[in-house]
Amino acid sequence: MGVGRVLQERVVSGTLKSSMAQAKAAKVLDRTLRGCILRKGRPWVGWSQRLLGEARGVYLSGAVGSGKTLLMDTLHVEARAENVATLRVHWHEWIGSVHRALHEARNAYASQTRKLRALGDALAHDTQLVCFDELAVHDVADALMLREIFARVLERGAAIVATSNRDPRDLYENGINRELFLPFIALLERHLVHCDLDTLANESGEALVDYRRDAASDGLSLYVTNGSARDVCAAVVGRPLRWTKRRVPVSYGRSIEIADDEVVATAHFEDLCARPLSAADYASLADRYDALVLTRVPQLSMQQHDQVRRLLWLVDILYDARMLLVIEADVPVDDLLDSGGFSREEEANTVLVRNHGGSSGRLTTIVGGGGGTEWSATGRIGASLGSVAGVTDARFAWSRLTSRLVEMTRSTAYLAAWRQRCHGRIHYGA
Template identity: 30%
Template sequence: MEFLFEQLKEYHPPNVLKPCLQSAQSHTSISSFIKSLFGASVPFNDYNSSVPHGIYLYGDVGCGKTMLMDLFYQTIPPHLSKKRLHFHQFMQKLHKRSHELKTVHGEHQNFDVMPTLAYELSKQATVLCFDEFQVTDVADAMLLRRLIDLSLRSDHGLVLFATSNRAPDDLYINGIQRESFIPCIEEIKSKTNVIHLDSPTDYRRIPRPLCSVYFSPRKGATYHSKECRKQRKHHIDSWYSYFSQGHRMEYRVPIRLWGRELMVPKCSPPYVAGFSFKQLCGKNYAAGDYLALASQFESIIVTDIPYLSIDSRDEVRRFITFLDAVYDNHCRLAVTAAAPFSEIFVEPEDINPDDGFELSEKGRKKLEESRKLDESLSNSNSSRNEQSEIYDPLVKEHGFDKSIARQANLFAELDEERFAFARALSRLKQMRSLAWVENVSAKGMTDCLKLGKHHMPKMPNC
């Protein structure tokens, strides 16, 4: 990182020429013709490039990748333009801009949007910082392949700094048409210094003071009991009051994105929004919707999260996508749920068929057995590594809790899905810490201070 910083101080990017419509069309025709003959596009001779090599920093969850990238981002020399984005945000913007260009130039047959996208990116940033670089979608893979190829060339001069949980060779593993994405992987490896941040410590698992942002019934109580309903209402009212800092509640507030509206059932913009789990995850929402929510609200409250299983796979996937957006935008989260997150993902037959918020008799017995197993392992004199041998690579290779790995196995079979699931559970632990809840954005805090301290609601008991 120090070496790259010294290079950037002396680096002056090239003046990128704006592609004209004719050349963009010609590029499409020529490259398509050559590709039809040889199965690949002609490589760009870039061996004598003066562009500094970027950094591809990868490692396990919680090892400090994002912190290091953010520290580096703050030191980038002021004469260079820069942009720092989460990968999901970047791909969302890329697809949207690609659609706009195709709409504008739709009358031109075979119009190639990629030279224009690469040109616009080079004008926005000389140093591009990607957090959580991952490729799981074939449309993302194909779009990214050509953009990386164009942008990292010496005539565009982009310097890439990316963090990822995956080594470059493991990107888009087992993906559809992966062989077409391999040139992108090779380009990343040739234009960045690939660094494995092999930290033995997961900093997210260091004990922190916990807050009562997640509510679930105490042992022996039922979710729909009179006592529990009263406690749930108090929990939600208290946290809404704290998050909103006394601002008026509004109902059915629309958020416009991609030419349509996402309706927020209740909120106090831009401080807090409230959804039930069904409202949030039971509809056809995607990453862009959740990113819009997380970027416009400091805090989000989600109520009535039932027991979850592979029978509710779509809802679980959306919930994972939502949690990623909340975490990446440092939103605060409060919930009411049928059980603690460490116990909420179960086998379908373990859920009471008449009430998704209760376990069946079989489910209750399995839960008790699981608790006893975790307790016996935690009290064992064997080392953590010895204990982890009985679990899968999520524990041995990535350092996740044994209970998290066990739940990930219940939900998914594909490695990428299991990893995303386990990462979401790990992030939920961090988001319940006092440090996370107290770290409110400056915009909300400024307005709070205008009210005067005597008007500021007190944080619910932690």
């Protein structure tokens, strides 16, 4: 049917507000979809040279809540309906999987470049359309990896669609050794059509709107500041919840202790966000459970780098999984981060890592020439791979988190999507 038609039907049914900016972006996405359908089932050999000079992907940018993920997810669903092999993944999860794959293949290839190209080959072999949500580049290792993998995927004839809060030219802004990343930006600009929803809205005379907040219902609140989140969850589920502590498997063969009642889990903030857990661990929980009650969530500051980063990961992954999240917090959602948290003093802590300093604290990725320089993940003293990056990126990430929390805890449409996720597997109360 196409992205544009789906949006029109939702507007007519009243489930989506009309937006000229989204309608214009949908036309570009539909061209990408038609290209994928045209190439479906055909070998990449013979296509690649012609495709290298052709735009066959889309880069969606714009403010938080502007509809980027909505558009990409609609494309993903429509592509699958046309039997186009499609991968849709959140950026955090995909980057983590790349680091793991590189670590596992460390002895299989003579050079890092060959490993990266092999990953690109595998990705393009299995999929015709790759959708990345919330593309962001925070460290030099990821910057160099992306250049090799994306080039290989595009060379093999697959299409790429990515969402981001940043313009392509602003990716990895002020990053260490950024000049090594510039060829990747050129690659994006050459092969992906850039649709900035903010610009399209301005051209159409539309006000910038956070559609997640706009869809929030005053009659629903799963974000509790005065009461029991566990009681609220029980009311939504429609039955009493009886918690049993158990150890559940997560990533890398590890396990964590959590309390649950069948597919509903509960944990304190410090248990999930103050301990050394990764995005892969949260993805494992999202695969196992349908709902999470997160209690004792404090007000945070940007000085609490690790806790902030993990909360961002957790919410992004649960949101992508359309999982129910009930939160019990000390302060309202818009006060969850101390308003003084984005001090420019944070950027003063950034240092340039030279030679062999700065181990990432997780899987170390070796990039560069014959010497194989080991880079810190962020170039910041004491920070590990995937840390919250510069102040501007942190602002984007936090705005996205609060916007998504509002939708997850106050949107009846999100609640309906969660019920659909659970349908046929377990019965929940009305």
